[in-house]
Amino acid sequence: MEKLIVIGNGMAGVACVEQILKHAPKFDITIFGDETHVNYNRILLSSVLAGEKEMDDITINGLDWYQSNSIGLRLGVRITGIDSAAKTVTGDDGSVTDYDKLLIATGSTPFIPPVPGAGKEGVFCFRNLDETKALLERAKPGIKAVVIGGGLLGLEAARGLQVQGADVTVVHLMDRLMERQLDPVGGLYLKRMIEDMNVKVLLNKSTTEILGNGHLEGLRFKDGETIDADLLVIAAGIRPNVELGRKAGLNVQRGIVVNDFMETSDPDIFAVGECVEHNGVVYGLVAPLYEQGKVLAATITGNRGPVYKGSISAAKLKIMGIDVYSAGFFDDTVAGVESIRYEDPAMGVYKKLVLKDGCLAGVILVGDVTDSHRYTEWLKSGADLSKDRKNLLFPGSSPDKGLDIAEISDAETICGCNGVTKGDIVSAVHAKGIQTLAQLKECTRASTGCGSCTSMCQSLLRAVVPEFEEERKKVLCGCVPFSQENLREMVRSQQLKSVQEILDIYGNGAGCEICKPALSYMVDMAWCGDHEEDRSARFINDRVHANIQRDGTFSVIPRMRGGVTTPAELRRIADVADKYNVPMVKVTGSQRIDLLGVKKEDLPKIWADLGMPSGQAYTKGVRMVKTCVGTTFCRFGTQDSITTGIELERRLENLFTPHKTKMAVVGCPRNCAESTVKDIGLVGQEGSWQVVVGGAAGKNVRKADLLITVEETADALRAAELFFQYYREQANYLERTYDFVERLGMEKIRKETVYAPPPVQEALLTRLAKAKALSKDAWSERDTPANPTQFVQIQPLETVAL
């Protein structure tokens, strides 16, 4: 076996190693990475910053992959020298390692403009996982963030910071955003969309100084203006890391020069990715590195033959709701080049196709990128389009759906995030019997990145798999035809803080009794009090905090934590029932007391007389915690179920949930308060608690699943809280826990709650605490009604005999 050393544990190096492993085994491989993380998908860092993905979600190859392929992994070691004569590399840990073949995949580093003060505390780059982590810690609501650089990375960083609540300004040196991908008009359309997202854009701004004493306070520009900043992200471009190539004596221009076989000037040294220069071009995008990796793998394994002919630079902005695609050459001021344009300012759509000799040379799409794949294909194939010019801007889909797919060559990349080609997908379908999109994701990782290729993957499956079953997209309702998952994301990323706004932008403007309450919940979950609640979007129960009955009267159930009451409370309840002629007083199944048949106008007075908080028995929220008497009185009790139950109820009361949430705590496995058929239940046993979730005893009867067994009461409460917040965030509106746990599976739920890494757990609990701090007893509206006629009937200003 020959020794292959790979410098760089990023996407390019590891993707190339994956290709090498597809050939006959030839190498004993060791990968050096200066970051301390396993191989992850760098282009999804913006999704992590925007909160769409957790850090773990963007891992491409976990440690098990390295192990099962017998690859040595040296994390946190930076290679500082190459001795190409002795064929060794030197690490910054002092290690010297010899090689037979060397692969340089060092990528690039952010370019920091030579501005005084760039070293100040509070100045960040946005290039790796640690920097992203640091940004996430700093980006808080209200802080002033500035991003230098209005390119792809800068805009994605700006969006991520804005999603985290920061007040964001993008400062760009040039006269338009993404000037390398867009012409002036396209730049203008993009600027408008970015500004609509509540991110400020300053163009033609050259930063001359970073202000602040030790830590960042602001920026000064060439024109003398200044801007305040608590956080600065520099995304002003990247520079290929070529220093090692120079040290090894390789031919280096802007990048390490490689030929069509991906060979450098040294026969035993190869290079791939952003650090290489091929035909005078250095690529900074993801697709070329996969194409290079395949060729390199063939060459290095002794199968020299395939050649790399360069890639078409195609860029897609990964910001939800802002569609920008650009590929190829778009300067139409050059002779022999003509362009076709389409603009719709009202819709924010701009398209420009650049043609040369009847073939497509470049394309810019802003606001509508549905046809981007077709244009990419035309760019690559060099198809003669002169005959069909009038349909170029709106190619539409051909009547034969399979034809679009058939037109794509096997080598074309379908999933740019993961470098999966059409050929990969087709062969996976045949080799592994894939029938669903989920299976395709599992097997090939296609469509697991930014998701922009999902419809393409589906079309492929439809064309290739005879028994393909369309995964029915479950939309919330016809008024706003998106899945709840998509809507949650839209609400967050587009900063939508009212139901009507969502309906106006993404729906039919009207809404209905299905979507309005669901959207209310989403807005409440996303902004957690930092928004204007729209009562009109809520069911009557949530407008008056009582449960409407068949005759239009209401039922009143005060909170009685743990089902424990006092003689004084009982007297007040009895007095209220007398005073307001309450037609029925009933003990509920939830260990509480229900006053039935109350008139709307009496509600505030009754709440005041009761002097007890709302039991939330009318809403999709925390209902109650039932308890047995436990060790307090019961001779069989092994745990203090009453104290624990009351504490659990106190911690979670007044919060909303996707559907009603019923809980119970029992002091022994006899289960007298029925914990095992509750949404969340604690079952005490000698020396420990079982925390169970997803139980039901309503329309469905389902025994709850065990979440975890813990010894301490505090840990049991914590586990319940983790699951509770996870359910609040992840479940669809009106999805009870019993459906939720079956949809996700307990293994996944455990992994993301009680077995999640400590920071993930803390984040869940922090969000829960924030929501709890902003929650209030709904019945406090007895003194401060949401509007003057919330409870009172309108009296006409004049009376007329009719």
Place this chain on the structure above:
Amino acid sequence: MTWIRITEIANIPLREGRKVAVGPHEIAIFNMGDRFLAIQNQCPHGQGPLADGIVSGNSVVCPLHGWKTCLESGQVQRPKDLRECVRSYPVRVEDGIVLLQIEDRADAGGKPAERMCTA
């Protein structure tokens, strides 16, 4: 026919309804943003209070069992193909006050008070 002064516009929040009793008529008035609409408050299905319903476009959904009624015509729209309807009342706004016009029996020429829908 006279217009009856009912209430200040601020008393009916945007896209919500409020109940008002005028003589024998129990009426639900809705604030549609650009105008106000009024219909009989009882749902033809189970007499549910329509003023407590969720507004959906130009309709209201009864809070009891989800029947949907057009606020302009009073026609029941869900369940479909029912010939049920509730009475609708002309509304106008003057000086920040919502006014209703209620046809009494004499005005209607002895016909039933409820203006029947045309369906």
